[in-house]
């Protein structure tokens with residue numbers, strides 16, 4: 001509507017100019033000159049308005065209103081002015097939103113860090129400076145692995161699987177324990193949240209220390225009790241027959257307690273460090289041979305048929321003692337939870353994915369609902385059955401810990417009544433092939 005009006009006014013003005021020129025031509029008799037003169041004047045006026053607009057656009061201060069324009073130029077000045085005002089208002093609102101977001105993240109106690117797809121720092125809040133020691137602006141654009149130099153962080157970041165959190169000491173203060181949580185967003189960029197979990201870690205540490213200390217302290221009295229019971233039972237003929245059975249039971253239960261304490265102490269030891277101290281290639285085939293013969297002894301009169309198939313050239317980097325306790329837990333469980341004379345097969349092999357150990361039995365099996373919780377401490381499918389087999393309920397928890405320390409994982413598949421297969425998977429980087 002406005003456009004239309006302006007177009008009309010413009011045409012009217014042009015016609016008026018032409019009429020003026022014609023009149024001048026009529027008076028002077030020089031039509032061509034009069035027209036040229038009139039048009040030159042008109043062009044000059046437009047140029048002067050354009051120059052005013054240009055001057056205003058270049059030299060204007062913040063929010064300075066445009067000079068008064070005439071006719072269409074005045075309209076153009078006003079429209080540009082309004083557009084600029086609107087732009088300014090939108091920018092102001094956006095800035096306010098950004099300020100609020102920055103203020104709230106700055107007030108967070110947790111560190112928030114934005115990294116690009118390469119892992120270079122883009123933005124971080126104040127807590128990131130106190131927790132990780134990032135310095136603004138020097139560290140902007142730096143690779144995060146240069147600033148958090150812990151080897152486990154590097155490994156965690158490079159493998160790109162951020163499903164689990166990572167816990168590490170702070171790079172600037174050993175006493176601070178930090179939990180790293182990374183999420184990918186947008187164009188493979190990373191959002192990293194870092195929480196201070198020092199207190200939780202201390203509580204966890206207290207719990208571990210307590211269990212380790214109690215287990216350690218209980219060991220000595222228990223050794224004395226079992227020692228005396230053993231000596232007494234060595235001279236059965238001197239014991240009142242009424243006391244024989246209770247004493248045998250005492251000895252059996254004391255043995256169970258000893259196993260429990262040993263398992264608790266082993267778990268405490270496994271939890272104390274992230275990785276085993278030694279990582280020599282272990283000859284798994286020989287280790288399995290020795291465990292299999294122990295398992296055959298454990299089976300005794302139950303005469304399980306143990307089949308061993310192990311690749312003799314395939315070794316595994318790690319601690320032999322830890323691997324022995326993990327593998328023997330799996331193999332002994334197969335013996336404990338399978339019927340007499342049933343077959344148990346043990347296989348150690350490698351493929352493109354890495355090295356694998358499978359222990360397969362044709363025993364009682366485990367219902368699917370128990371599988372996710374099986375590696376929890378003291379978790380038992382059936383407590384009456386467990387006390388019958390003399391288990392501690394810590395075996396699979398030990399297996400899980402040992403595998404974690406060897407970068408492996410445990411996979412359990414089972415069909416009740418048919419049997420179970422416990423498979424340990426190790427990455428190819430842990431395996432060593434020798435001919």
Ligand code: ADP
Nearest residue numbers: 333334337365380381386391392393394395396
């Ligand atoms: P436990 O010392 O009681 O054997 P574990 O941690 O080794 O404790 O095992 C936890 C539970 O898992 C056991 O109580 C048992 O019910 C079940 N389980 C373990 N291995 C087998 C298996 N091969 N077949 C059936 N059940 C098993």
